[in-house]
Amino acid sequence: MPLIETLPVRPDTAQWPAWGTVARLVVTDPAVLDQAAGILRDELSAVEQACSRFRPASEIRDVCRSGGRPVIVSALLAELVGAALTAARETDGAVDPTVGGALCALGYDRDFAELAGRTVGSGVRVFPAPDWRAVRLRGRELTVPHGMLIDLGATAKAVAADRAAARITDRLGTGVLVALGGDIATAGSGPDGGWQVLVQDRPGDPSCTIRIPAGSALATSSTAGRTWGRPGELLHHIVDPATGRPAPTVWRTVSVAAFSCLQANTLSTAAIVRGHGAPRLLAGVPSRLVTPSMRILRTGGWPA
Template identity: 90%
Template sequence: MPMIETLPVRPDTAQWPVWGTVARLVVTDPTVLDQAADLLRDELAAVEQACSRFRPASEIRDVCRAGGRPVVVSSLLADLVGAALTAARETGGAVDPTVGGALCALGYDRDFAELAGRVIGPGVRVFPSPDWRAVRLTGRELTVPRGVLLDLGATAKAFTADRAAARIAERLGTGVLVALGGDIATAGPGPDGGWQVLVQDRPGDPSCTIRLPAGSALATSSTAGRVWGGRAGELLHHIVDPATGRPAPAVWRTVSVASVSCLRANTLSTAAIVRGHGARRLLAGVPSRLVTPSMRILRTGGWPE
């Protein structure tokens, strides 16, 4: 997982493990920290119940078991799936929520904390994704083709960071930063000088400190964070190229993108990993920081300093 951490600033901070990563909350008004943490925990629990593919009783698993029949879902799940389908459309399918089956075939069929150290044996079948256009969402009516397993991992965390930050700021009247691993969203008034954020993937990787203006967001996608053992000693990572059903070639170790929303930033950073050598064309004019496997750094689009 990307290790992007806020530097010490005036607001008070809370953090705890969640979804195989760390949830970090920073507020500009320390007196509302406990209330803000409760709101964030509620958001995380609601999203997990709606769309976790690791929970047999989650709402999305029920839809995927419906055998291709339309199912009326909660407004939250409809919003989550809608965000994933929008990301697929905007990236030409580079970010595709129908990769769930491919991820399971690669061995990523449980929470990542349970996957660590596991080696996938020979004979594992992998396959391209069925294509996001096969999924139908009309209002709250969701239809998933028979045999398709949705995975919203490329967008749900960023969606949740945006949604939680906005709700905390609105309800408590505080400036807030919500970080879920490498997905960071801010809302409300920021501290003087903006939010200071340390961007670094793994220990020993190149780092930089940037200032995010209030209301902006940052996302980092990595081919080095969530990795596990595959066949013949290969290392697999969690960002799948939908065209092949295999982990995208590690042209980039990490891609970080700053944007107006965490969802938009994460959509672009994930798509850049999948596009590989086409990432710079995709990110033209977008504030981005790309790190190669040899730790060379490329900056584009006025990356914040």
């Protein structure tokens, strides 16, 4: 994922490696920073245990091994799956949680920290995602068809950022910004003038510094941040569900501002998948799209 960082690291800021990226936390009350960091760490741990496809004992892996039988899941996993299914519905399947099998076939079958720099074998069968509508969620009863592998990577990180920011504000009364790589959520009262955020994918890429109001969110999806190779091609992690292959790199990055990180991430990911259709998808939405040649397209009032 891309790296979007608040500026600069200060005594009211904590950060650490998490989920193959950087978790960064900024609070308006430095006195509660340690407590806020504990809440964020707990939230990340809970989400990982619920839905990581890289952990054999995760709850979602148990469901996928259930042979298509209904399983009563935790409230957290039900929320995470519900968010993913909502994203699929709102994007007509462009953001699809059933791409897990396709990602494994492409070689993305382990935590990205272990995959980075690795060349996977050629001749791997690649297949489109099954129909996301075959996944059934009724309250906390989840049914995943036999043989389907769920991947919540497109939405779970955004949900975690939203949840953690809200929990920190509710419990500690501080304004907060939570950044998980390219997924940023805020809650509570922000600094005067809003939160200052540097938007840049990789070193040397075009950058801009913007201010987002308290309570808003920002997400960036990238075809350059998580890549790996196999003979003759470079792959990235945003899969087009219709083909089971990485989406064509019409856009290097897409950044979207919204009122929740989940909504922002849903739109930025869908824009990568839609390719040349992204500007129409994002019409009226504050967005910044960067082409592989580093040309910048701004929509919906994104600051120049």
